[in-house]
């Protein structure tokens with residue numbers, strides 16, 4: 001079982017001891033689960049099944065859209081999404097039983113849509129690893145993994161095996177190269193150079209790896225120079241595709257994020273309050289401008305659209321930026 005504050009041996013050099021010490025405050029609880037697989041019927045999503053081995057996520061991102069899911073556990077303070085983490089146990093047998101027909105049907109399984117599968121708890125709980133062991137025993141599973149966590153490198157053996165037998169893509173989430181900014185906005189996630197190293201190691205191992213710029217924070221990380229540098233750095237690691245989506249602000253993340261913005265970027269607060277008034281997402285001209293910029297940067301740096309295939313298969317009209325692939 002997870003012992004809070006006990007990191008995997010390889011994490012200290014990668015993430016720094018200060019970050020690891022802060023994580024000692026996270027409380028972990030066991031959550032008995034029948035299966036890790038959850039059906040996703042939304043036509044806006046490019047996947048049909050989700051797997052989230054944890055409820056809550058200790059990475060602490062200020063913009064994390066999934067904070068509302070702790071409400072289902074009777075917890076309404078968004079900050080607790082990062083300090084109370086439930087570890088799903090007992091789901092191996094049913095998950096394995098359900099996965100076989102899913103693979104046969106060709107459905108896409110997304111690992112890490114609402115919480116990071118390689119957050120610190122995974123160092124000991126190994127729920128993600130056990131799920132990957134199940135996948136590695138099958139063929140023709142379509143699996144996408146989204147993570148910020150360097151711990152994914154622990155599982156390179158399994159990822160290689162899955163890559164050989166199935167269709168695997170790993171989406172490494174990185175919204176900026178500005179380490180100081182990321183320390184404030186994603187306080188317990190690995191710094192950008194670590195995530196670039198993760199991309200490089202995965203690409204070297206022959207695994208299909210994508211840059212996930214999710215979310216773009218309006219006025220904070222949406223500048224052309226910063227995104228250009230980010231796409232260039234990812235491309236140099238061997239990443240061959242990229243995706244992005246715009247900040248989605250629903251309650252209680254909305255209040256939490258705007259409180260943070262008011263402290264860190266007070267000059268932007270009024271613009272956010274106006275732009276997001278009565279909506280959870282920025283569409284219209286802002287979206288058009290950003291998509292045009294991202295398309296241009298993708299072309300400049302030789303990066304494909306990471307979800308072109310899924311989008312084309314599901315619905316050419318589906319608005320890609322509504323995808324919540326955290």
Ligand code: SF4
Nearest residue numbers: 057059061064115116
């Ligand atoms: S955005 Fe992703 S990594 Fe950050 S707290 Fe939420 S689930 Fe965790």
